Amino acid sequence: MFDEKEIIFRILKEDLRAFELLVKQYEKLVFHVVGRMVREEQDKEDVSQEVFIKIHKNLRTFQFKSKLSTWIARIAYLTAINYLKKYKKMSGTELLDDLENYHFTRESPDTVTEKKEISNYVNRLIEIMPEQYRIVITLYHLNEFSYQEIEDITGMPEGTIKSYLFRGRKLLKEKLEVYLKKEVS
Amino acid sequence: MSERNKDQELEQLLFDILDEGPSVYVPYTFSSKVTREITRRRNRVNDFRFYLLISVIGIFGLAIAWLALSMIDKNSAAVLLNVIVSYKWVWLIALSSVFAVHYIDQRAITGLNQKH
Numbered sequence: 001m002f003d004e005k006e007i008i009f010r011i012l013k014e015d016l017r018a019f020e021l022l023v024k025q026y027e028k029l030v031f032h033v034v035g036r037m038v039r040e041e042q043d044k045e046d047v048s049q050e051v052f053i054k055i056h057k058n059l060r061t062f063q064f065k066s067k068l069s070t071w072i073a074r075i076a077y078l079t080a081i082n083y084l085k086k087y088k089k090m091s092g093t094e095l096l097d098d099l100e101n102y103h104f105t106r107e108s109p110d111t112v113t114e115k116k117e118i119s120n121y122v123n124r125l126i127e128i129m130p131e132q133y134r135i136v137i138t139l140y141h142l143n144e145f146s147y148q149e150i151e152d153i154t155g156m157p158e159g160t161i162k163s164y165l166f167r168g169r170k171l172l173k174e175k176l177e178v179y180l181k182k183e184v185s
Numbered sequence: 186m187s188e189r190n191k192d193q194e195l196e197q198l199l200f201d202i203l204d205e206g207p208s209v210y211v212p213y214t215f216s217s218k219v220t221r222e223i224t225r226r227r228n229r230v231n232d233f234r235f236y237l238l239i240s241v242i243g244i245f246g247l248a249i250a251w252l253a254l255s256m257i258d259k260n261s262a263a264v265l266l267n268v269i270v271s272y273k274w275v276w277l278i279a280l281s282s283v284f285a286v287h288y289i290d291q292r293a294i295t296g297l298n299q300k301h
Contacts, residue, residue: 016220023216031209045212052219053226115198122199123207141203173199180195 004068011059023052029069029143030076036138037080037131047083051076066152073143074153077135084131118176125175126168133168136161229291236287240280 002025010018027048034047054075062071126134135154139145140161147158154161212218247269255262269276 016223019223020216020220023219027211027215028209031211032206035207035209045215048215049219049222053223056219056223118198119202119205119207122202137203138206141200142206169199169203172203173195176199177195 005064008059008062008068011056019056022055026069026072027052029073032138032142033073033076033135034080036126036134037077038083039127043083047080048076050083051079054079067149069143070145070149070152073139073145073149077153081131118179121179122172122176125172129168129171132156133164136164137168140165225291232287232291233284236283 002021007018007022007025011022030048030051031044034051035044038044038047051072055072058075062068126137129137132154136150136156139150139153140147145153147161150156150161151158156164251262251265251269254265
């Protein structure tokens with residue numbers, strides 16, 4: 001079993017094997033958060049690596065006031081945001097209009113029957129959403145963080161988080177409904 | 186099926202997909218890559234400190250040698266000081282070269298690590 005406190009204690013004693021265990025434990029969380037914000041595959045890995053280097057550097061400042069996963073997700077979120085700002089890859093809310101008109105024209109109705117295809121469709125829709133929506137949906141659904149934890153991670157007020165989540169899900173549901181109707185017809 | 190049931194089913198499907206999320210590919214060697222990078226950065230800092238220490242020791246060594254010499258033979262001390270001052274650019278270039286070689290070496294290692 002992964003004992004957070006013991007692992008942190010060992011890392012603070014300069015045990016790199018212990019840090020490798022911590023990386024293995026949280027790499028999926030970091031890749032999920034970074035992956036939702038950063039589009040390029042190679043950049044995803046580089047930013048995720050930077051996240052863990054920051055974690056290693058700042059672990060001494062972790063006070064156990066929140067869950068370690070919340071703290072790590074916050075570092076991942078801020079690092080990804082900084083990366084997007086640095087390379088001017090921030091997407092604004094204008095993408096939401098694109099989402100309204102988003103279609104998959106290349107796929108024939110025969111190929112869309114599987115749930116996997118539907119899942120791919122939804123995930124591709126999320127990819128073109130503005131990052132605030134993407135991150136809130138990812139943290140809430142995928143990583144099962146509470147509203148309070150998402151507030152701690154992103155710094156957004158709870159009301160804004162709920163609004164993004166509600167609007168994002170509503171949009172996805174509408175698009176999914178249209179998509180499934182096309183599939184049936 | 187009623188509209189309400191359809192709506193609930195659709196919502197459930199969406200929630201299932203959102204909870205499942207996209208498949209994430211994490212390279213098998215990712216954790217060892219991270220620890221290797223941490224070790225490399227730590228070594229870089231240690232090397233830099235080492236070179237800095239060597240430089241400081243060198244400067245202090247020269248200063249002490251000059252002080253000692255000035256107590257024994259003032260003329261020789263003046264000659265030594267003259268040599269040090271005359272060749273100040275040589276010392277500076279030598280020191281800068283050591284740091285530059287170290288920097289280029291680290292950049293090359295970073296490049297190699299990123300390729301693998």
